[in-house]
Amino acid sequence: MMSFEKLKRPTTIKEMHQCSWKWITKESWLKGMSFQLKPTDVVVSPYPKCGTTWVQQIVHGLRTRGSMAFDEIIEVSPWLEIAFDVGINLDKPQPALPRLFKSHMFWEQIPKGGKYIYVIRDPKDTLVSKYHFEEGWWFEKGSISIEEYAKDSFIPDNAYWLHLLSWWQQLHNPNVLILCFEDLKKDLSKYIPLIAHFINCELDQELQDIVLRQSSFEFMKKHEHKFDEHITRGKREKVMGLPSNADVSKIRKGDVGDAYLELPDSVHELLDKIWNQVVRQKTQFKTFQEMRTALSEVNYSSYPLGQSQPYPQRQGKGELGDPPMRTPKNMRFPVIE
Template sequence: MSTVQPLQRPRSIQQMLERVQHMITMESIGQAFAFEPRASDVFIATFPKSGTTWLQQIVHGLRTGGDMAFDEITEVVPWLETALDLGLDINAPQRAEPRAYKCHLPWPMIPKGGRYVLAVRDPRDVLVSQYHFWNGWFFETGSVSVEDLARGLFLNEELPFNYYRHLQSWWPERQQPQVLMLCYESMLADPQAAIRRIADFIGVTLNEALLSRVLEQSSVEFMRAHARQFDDHLLRDARDEVCGLPPGTVGGSKVRAGRAGGHVAELTDAVRAELDAAWQREIAGPLGLADYAALRRALDAGA
């Protein structure tokens, strides 16, 4: 009598890459590419782990006056690339106007004709956040180090999609009237100012009561207290088995520390040097930004 082997999480980056390719079907990606937006539609187009969920919550709170009656944020702000796989109709009316969508697409691939909000975050913190997000979900807890993830995924030049290519594609578009590019660290420093800019950009009239409500409901304390509404369980319920993952994720938090500079305590000097070298190669040369601090100064100055 044969025994069905229980599903196991990957224990290496290579195994992880083999599994993660099944997360989104080509049919679902094709639907995302073919989507024809309205001029009022808002795309939250941030690179993963750079404030995407935070922006979803801010945009949804602004347009609804603070609605929290959803099981998971993807229900009300669909992830465009996964919508077909999750059975979500991207053409359907949403809970309020403007319609809003999450996506991680670079500029050349994103459907054109809407409005685009994105935050840019220090790549060293993005790497650390990605590690904690994948740890216990797409690889067995503790089986892969942050150094493994850095070299096998984040800095892997053979992969078609990474932080640096995403930034390269969006940076030249930042001053278009339909694009709002924010600095994650500046949003942390002055969330009220960020909410005001986003409200103005998406066409929502902001009064002090709404500002106060959205400020509270988009705080890390509030979102951590309501963690299940921001944990991607709709995606996991639909796709984990297809990816060969067992149920019962122990990691994968999307709302963790909500701070800047966490990489200082978690990255080795060697990994930090490799990230710095990648910045010089991929960003400093092509975009003329000597380091991430220079990018932040340019964004904050509206340059």
């Protein structure tokens, strides 16, 4: 049996793709697709590197009043597609209601019957974030340039844009909440009441303050080990042929506009061209910024942002008449400072 010490990271796009296909088995994927969701379940389901872990932390904080009693967030918010591969029972009891899950599936693939939070993010910043996340883990640092990664890995299958369109079609589905990464970064306090209402969680000022603090970059960076995939990596790296000494971090500051400093002009032009060919043809939005503005208007009309009172017109099927789930002030999970 090959030891971890003898394993080497890919140094080419081809090697990286051969490795990445082993990340999730077909059996595990199919089990995730067929999982039976309950009407109150919440699935955080953006494209990779669009704020998935951040929103998981927000929702988990809302439902538990800030519990940090987990080794890694996958323990309290299982990943539908990979749970079987890492030995996690999707039906195991969770710390609080609503049950919370993660996924990166397309709308057409994801099990139906629950509630879903999707986050859009500028594709250029998404590319930069994904590159830095995988560099040093899925491929050797310095072996693949960001331009090569963009042109030969991120762009060819149009996955980002097709994923975006798949979920954008659900914009007016009452059981789907679509948010914008850039707007969350700009003023998260406006969106916590919206998220709380969507998951049917009663919000008070103390809880909002807890969630704001514990979803800050500084807090999550300080407790990075709870968000670094070490449980998943421990189960899958050897299968993939990867050494185990990766310095993996999901917690990057994610500054808006990173891409404009890192991507060469040729990549900017390619990404703009794909937006026009794929997204604009379906939505009429000329740019991501136009989509962001339209989304903000939809969310504002449904929930006057910054207010904490529920707005029934956005309630989904199966929840009408249900009282908000209370997170009692005396529910004292361990809260880490």
